[in-house]
Amino acid sequence: xxxDDKDFNFDFSFFEIPGSDFNRVDNILAPKEGFLKGNxxxxxxxxYKKYTYLPIxxxxxxxxxxxxxxxxxxxxxxxxxxxxxxxxxxxxxxLMKKYVYEMNRxxxxxxxxxxxxxxxxxxQSKYEWIDNPWPWDNEGGHMYV
Amino acid sequence: xxxYVKHTxxxxxxxxxxxxxxxxxxTQFGGANGELAAAMRYFSQKFTMPDEKGKALLNDIATEELxxxxxxxxxxxxLTKDASLKELEEAGLGSYxxxxxxxxxxxxxxxxxFTATYFAVTAxxxxxxxxxxxxxQKARAVYENLIDLAKDEDVLAPLLFLRQREVVHFNRFKELxxxxxxxxx
Numbered sequence: 001x002x003x004d005d006k007d008f009n010f011d012f013s014f015f016e017i018p019g020s021d022f023n024r025v026d027n028i029l030a031p032k033e034g035f036l037k038g039n040x041x042x043x044x045x046x047x048y049k050k051y052t053y054l055p056i057x058x059x060x061x062x063x064x065x066x067x068x069x070x071x072x073x074x075x076x077x078x079x080x081x082x083x084x085x086x087x088x089x090x091x092x093x094x095l096m097k098k099y100v101y102e103m104n105r106x107x108x109x110x111x112x113x114x115x116x117x118x119x120x121x122x123x124q125s126k127y128e129w130i131d132n133p134w135p136w137d138n139e140g141g142h143m144y145v
Numbered sequence: 146x147x148x149y150v151k152h153t154x155x156x157x158x159x160x161x162x163x164x165x166x167x168x169x170x171x172t173q174f175g176g177a178n179g180e181l182a183a184a185m186r187y188f189s190q191k192f193t194m195p196d197e198k199g200k201a202l203l204n205d206i207a208t209e210e211l212x213x214x215x216x217x218x219x220x221x222x223x224l225t226k227d228a229s230l231k232e233l234e235e236a237g238l239g240s241y242x243x244x245x246x247x248x249x250x251x252x253x254x255x256x257x258x259f260t261a262t263y264f265a266v267t268a269x270x271x272x273x274x275x276x277x278x279x280x281x282q283k284a285r286a287v288y289e290n291l292i293d294l295a296k297d298e299d300v301l302a303p304l305l306f307l308r309q310r311e312v313v314h315f316n317r318f319k320e321l322x323x324x325x326x327x328x329x330x
Contacts, residue, residue: 035155038309046312048289054302056156070152077154077209081317084201085324117151135153136219138160 028092031075031099040078065110069117072103147208154212155306159223159299164236167224168254169294173307174217175251175259178283180307184210186264186280193268195330202321203277206314213310216303218249224300270330274322281315 027042034040036053058064079096083089111121115128133139173179187207194200225247233242241256251259264280267273288308295301
């Protein structure tokens with residue numbers, strides 16, 4: 001089932017909404033909505049034919065946490081490309097900073113519970129980097145890693 | 146250098162094998178307009194971009210494209226891993242099996258292997274960026290063809306995501322192109 005754009009409730013709960021006098025940041029979608037659409041900047045969304053985007057429904061706490069990390073990683077990536085051409089835009093940079101701090105916090109939490117996503121996290125008492133699933137596996141009910 | 150992150154850019158969980166789609170989607174790994182060509186194009190062009198903006202943008206889009214290679218390869222792997230030899234042969238993948246079994250090898254939808262001649266490096270920022278803009282439009286068009294051919298939502302969702310990334314990358318390249326034109330390159 002494809003989402004209608006209007007059906008989407010985005011979650012601003014842990015992000016501050018930037019001031020209304022700031023048109024460019026107003027134009028930035030919440031990470032979750034941007035992630036589903038494939039663009040963080042609202043005016044860049046160009047759907048194909050009748051297609052919009054599909055909902056992602058995590059089936060476990062683990063999937064939910066990883067999905068949140070993927071959303072933030074996506075938001076950081078799209079802000080990164082924008083900032084490469086607008087390095088003077090401090091409001092966009094501050095937004096990216098906020099997302100980076102939040103993602104790093106979630107990645108440490110994820111490592112503690114399920115194992116590392118990068119070799120920068122070493123929260124486990126033994127080496128678990130090699131453990132399945134790898135991102136291309138979809139056996140064993142692990143949907144997102 | 147590069148650091149690996151142990152998750153895909155966008156979730157991929159294809160539950161139903163589909164050899165027909167696998168054969169088509171593989172072109173976005175090894176085809177002329179695919180993600181591998183994109184990654185190698187921007188990676189190679191970044192060394193002669195004239196300023197910080199160009200170096201950063203080509204570096205960072207190249208990095209994202211490597212993640213897209215992994216997404217496409219993951220899709221093909223999940224679409225084929227449970228197929229029997231008979232099913233592969235019936236889908237026209239017998240000759241692919243002869244060379245690669247169920248390995249993921251960069252070829253286009255007709256089985257032609259990847260080649261570096263799919264992209265250019267001129268060290269002229271205007272020529273390189275104009276190629277990059279065209280490449281993003283061609284990749285978008287191929288994703289639209291694949292979306293037309295797909296039926297399963299598990300396949301459609303990542304294709305729609307990847308198509309939209311082509312739109313965004315085109316916009317960034319165009320912005321840089323226009324900026325360089327203004328600077329007189």
